[in-house]
Amino acid sequence: MRPLFSLFLTFGAATSLAAQTNAERMSNDRYTRSHDYDLVHQRIELSNFNWDSTSFDGKVATTLVARRAGLDSVVLDAGAKLVLKSATLRTARHGDTLVVYLARPAAFGDTVRFALSYHGVVESGRGLTYIDTEGRPHRPRQIWSQGEDNNNHFWFPTYDFPNDKMTWDVVATVPRGMTAVSNGRLISDVVAKDGSSTFTWRQDKPSATYLVSLIVAPLVKIHDTWRAVPVDYYVYREDSALARPLYKITPDMIDTYSRLTGIDYPWAKYAQTTVADFFGGMENVSATTLVDWLPGLRNYQDRPWYPWILIPHELSHQWFGDYVTTENWANMWLNEGFAEFMPGQYWGQKLGSHAEQDYLLDEYDQFMQIDQDRRMPVAALGSNNIYPKGALVLEMLKHSLGDQRFWASVHRYLVDHAFDNATTDDLRQAVLDATGENLDWFWDQWLYQAGYPEFAVTAKYDSSAATLTLVVRQSQQDSSKADSTGLRYTTPAAFRMPVTVRVGTAAGDVTARAQLSRRQDTIVVRDVKHAPTMVIFDDGNAILKQLTFDQPTAWLATQLERDPDLWNRHWVIAQLGQRPADTAAAVAVAKAATGADYFLTRVGAAKALAAFPASGALPALQVALKDTSAQVRAAAVEALGDLGGAQAAALARQAWTGDSSDAVRAAAVVAVAQTDSVGRGRVIVQALRTPSYRDAVQNSAYRAIARAGDTTMIDSVDAHVGEHRFAPHVLAALASRGSARALGLLVKHLSDERAYVRRWAVESFAFTLRRDLAQPTLQAARAGLKFADTRQAVDELLQEWQKEGKKSP
Numbered sequence: 092m093r094p095l096f097s098l099f100l101t102f103g104a105a106t107s108l109a110a111q112t113n114a115e116r117m118s119n120d121r122y123t124r125s126h127d128y129d130l131v132h133q134r135i136e137l138s139n140f141n142w143d144s145t146s147f148d149g150k151v152a153t154t155l156v157a158r159r160a161g162l163d164s165v166v167l168d169a170g171a172k173l174v175l176k177s178a179t180l181r182t183a184r185h186g187d188t189l190v191v192y193l194a195r196p197a198a199f200g201d202t203v204r205f206a207l208s209y210h211g212v213v214e215s216g217r218g219l220t221y222i223d224t225e226g227r228p229h230r231p232r233q234i235w236s237q238g239e240d241n242n243n244h245f246w247f248p249t250y251d252f253p254n255d256k257m258t259w260d261v262v263a264t265v266p267r268g269m270t271a272v273s274n275g276r277l278i279s280d281v282v283a284k285d286g287s288s289t290f291t292w293r294q295d296k297p298s299a300t301y302l303v304s305l306i307v308a309p310l311v312k313i314h315d316t317w318r319a320v321p322v323d324y325y326v327y328r329e330d331s332a333l334a335r336p337l338y339k340i341t342p343d344m345i346d347t348y349s350r351l352t353g354i355d356y357p358w359a360k361y362a363q364t365t366v367a368d369f370f371g372g373m374e375n376v377s378a379t380t381l382v383d384w385l386p387g388l389r390n391y392q393d394r395p396w397y398p399w400i401l402i403p404h405e406l407s408h409q410w411f412g413d414y415v416t417t418e419n420w421a422n423m424w425l426n427e428g429f430a431e432f433m434p435g436q437y438w439g440q441k442l443g444s445h446a447e448q449d450y451l452l453d454e455y456d457q458f459m460q461i462d463q464d465r466r467m468p469v470a471a472l473g474s475n476n477i478y479p480k481g482a483l484v485l486e487m488l489k490h491s492l493g494d495q496r497f498w499a500s501v502h503r504y505l506v507d508h509a510f511d512n513a514t515t516d517d518l519r520q521a522v523l524d525a526t527g528e529n530l531d532w533f534w535d536q537w538l539y540q541a542g543y544p545e546f547a548v549t550a551k552y553d554s555s556a557a558t559l560t561l562v563v564r565q566s567q568q569d570s571s572k573a574d575s576t577g578l579r580y581t582t583p584a585a586f587r588m589p590v591t592v593r594v595g596t597a598a599g600d601v602t603a604r605a606q607l608s609r610r611q612d613t614i615v616v617r618d619v620k621h622a623p624t625m626v627i628f629d630d631g632n633a634i635l636k637q638l639t640f641d642q643p644t645a646w647l648a649t650q651l652e653r654d655p656d657l658w659n660r661h662w663v664i665a666q667l668g669q670r671p672a673d674t675a676a677a678v679a680v681a682k683a684a685t686g687a688d689y690f691l692t693r694v695g696a697a698k699a700l701a702a703f704p705a706s707g708a709l710p711a712l713q714v715a716l717k718d719t720s721a722q723v724r725a726a727a728v729e730a731l732g733d734l735g736g737a738q739a740a741a742l743a744r745q746a747w748t749g750d751s752s753d754a755v756r757a758a759a760v761v762a763v764a765q766t767d768s769v770g771r772g773r774v775i776v777q778a779l780r781t782p783s784y785r786d787a788v789q790n791s792a793y794r795a796i797a798r799a800g801d802t803t804m805i806d807s808v809d810a811h812v813g814e815h816r817f818a819p820h821v822l823a824a825l826a827s828r829g830s831a832r833a834l835g836l837l838v839k840h841l842s843d844e845r846a847y848v849r850r851w852a853v854e855s856f857a858f859t860l861r862r863d864l865a866q867p868t869l870q871a872a873r874a875g876l877k878f879a880d881t882r883q884a885v886d887e888l889l890q891e892w893q894k895e896g897k898k899s900p
């Protein structure tokens with residue numbers, strides 16, 4: 092699964108899962124569910140889909156094997172809204188479970204078969220999502236399923252937990268003009284006289300039940316292959332031209348992952364299918380579901396998230412998650428950490444080590460933000476950092492083992508748990524089996540405990556002894572609070588890791604390798620016969636860390652020019668950025684902004700130039716504005732906005748009118764808004780009318796309006812309320828700042844004829860408006876609301892706030 096961590100998702104519910112102590116960290120096993128049968132096969136037949144009642148008819152034939160003597164009943168997960176019509180055995184209902192009584196007790200190892208037919212109603216969004224066009228463009232009527240974590244039992248009775256794998260058939264009869272896409276091989280596609288089609292799909296290799304998938308939509312198939320394996324892209328007809336340029340990279344990714352893991356792509360086919368209103372992507376086995384945001388050719392210069400992260404992330408789950416599956420959700424990082432790690436490996440293979448570091452730098456930034464909110468271990472139920480820290484820990488493991496031993500370990504892990512489940516310790520065992528190294532200490536500090544080392548380093552050169560002495564202190568605090576049951580997560584007082592120090596001198600580099608293991612360690616680098624020109628602590632950035640290391644500007648400038656590692660360079664740029672009065676620092680950053688050999692370093696340096704005097708920064712930014720990389724140009728424009736002044740404003744206006752990239756133009760809108768109080772309005776109005784991928788340019792205009800609290804723009808914003816989800820949010824932001832008119836318009840949109848506009852309006856009350864402001868307004872407006880769905884949504888919101896209000900003191 093890969094959600095886009097967007098504005099909307101950051102408002103998402105905090106996980107309220109049980110806490111885990113470090114003392115009990117080896118017992119993640121306790122989160123695995125017990126059951127007394129082994130699911131073997133299910134044939135799932137669905138028909139008569141009805142969008143108005145969000146219902147369908149279902150028939151499920153189940154084959155399982157008894158795993159205890161005298162098994163007299165089978166307990167399945169089955170949503171309470173699945174109403175049984177008939178069954179071959181006696182059944183009983185208890186909420187979301189269904190008990191099937193066997194005709195006679197089964198012996199251990201006996202095969203048991205039964206069939207159930209039912210009428211299913213779903214609460215759209217739970218298991219199945221029914222989508223109607225609502226008169227919106229690019230949004231055909233469709234249905235998609237979403238199983239993970241445990242929602243598949245809302246549309247078919249099954250064992251809804253990852254620790255039982257089965258094979259299955261999905262047979263779906265769908266209306267004329269629609270296609271059904273599911274897992275495995277397409278067995279048949281039969282058209283009836285009434286124009287409906289019945290698609291039969293067979294997943295003939297076992298996988299977990301949360302990966303059973305069904306998509307019903309009017310789709311065209313674009314066919315590709317990897318070796319003899321079909322690789323298909325299912326998209327809306329209007330997206331046909333966008334699909335191949337976007338997805339054509341897939342066979343090469345399959346090839347690369349097969350080579351790196353030593354396991355050929357294990358499934359009968361690979362389908363990627365786009366659907367509306369999806370949160371990102373879901374790795375349903377051999378049939379990935381993806382959001383329908385296909386970028387066009389012009390957008391590739393902005394390196395969209397979709398091909399850079401989403402496609403390779405979901406694909407890698409076909410090995411990590413689908414082939415080997417976490418045994419329970421407390422080890423979910425085994426799915427998500429690997430899936431977040433693998434795209435970086437792919438880009439590293441294709442574009443070189445800078446691309447791999449570039450990818451991981453983003454993971455690093457994400458992790459630091461998450462860790463600041465709440466510190467949790469990776470291997471914990473409900474862990475908030477399984478994606479970025481999972482990827483970063485695997486990179487450290489690769490660094491510490493070396494490529495060959497790392498991939499041999501991964502291969503061993505995949506072979507030992509093929510078509511089966513695994514826990515965090517199984518991966519440690521695989522490393523041990525493949526390399527002979529017991530990395531229990533690595534697992535303990537990086538997976539079962541939380542945090543990372545915060546190094547404070549000082550260096551002292553002794554010319555007579557020809558030594559450089561580094562004192563390395565670990566200053567991280569183990570300060571997480573215990574929860575109400577007295578359990579808490581710990582942060583190691585001292586992380587244990589080998590580290591390399593590189594000292595540059597006029598006569599060449601001297602390196603030293605040392606083992607860090609204490610709260611304070613001393614590293615003596617010998618044979619430093621000439622004064623250091625730079626000192627790199629953790630050469631190659633092998634350790635996930637924060638670093639404080641005060642150094643002369645000359646050392647930092649040398650490192651910025653010479654160090655190939657991107658994290659190290661960004662750290663240096665941050666140090667230099669804190670020296671705005673230092674001309675040598677400005678020169679070094681300007682040089683990197685215009686001349687560094689990888690665009691991300693130029694991006695970081697261009698942004699940092701905003702901190703320096705315009706005399707040093709502007710000439711470099713002017714060069715950066717002509718960079719071949721759109722990201723560098725966008726960073727330069729952003730810096731111009733912060734720098735201010737007439738010349739910066741003129742350059743920002745030029746970027747607005749002349750640049751080919753949406754991202755650069757989006758940055759230019761903000762920069763013009765910051766620097767040009769006269770020309771600002773005109774540019775914002777133009778921007779609101781400028782179509783762009785994912786509304787990047789328009790959203791930028793909305794941000795500029797919201798940030799400035801510009802009430803003269805209310806009518807311009809209101810004109811776009813039916814098109815852009817951000818527009819009502821901006822009205823809400825302006826209302827928050829006291830605009831009665833914005834608040835009035837927002838209330839009016841609660842009765843808009845279009846259901847989605849009403850939803851967006853409710854959403855903007857919930858997310859953007861202060862509760863004390865919104866609550867009385869909504870209470871007053873409630874009686875006059877035209878549509879029942881909105882009254883209900885408003886009621887729910889008010890109730891939620893009341894509940895929250897009672898909880899907080």
Ligand SMILES: [Zn+2]
Pocket residue numbers: 092093374404405408426427430
């Ligand atoms: Zn994922």
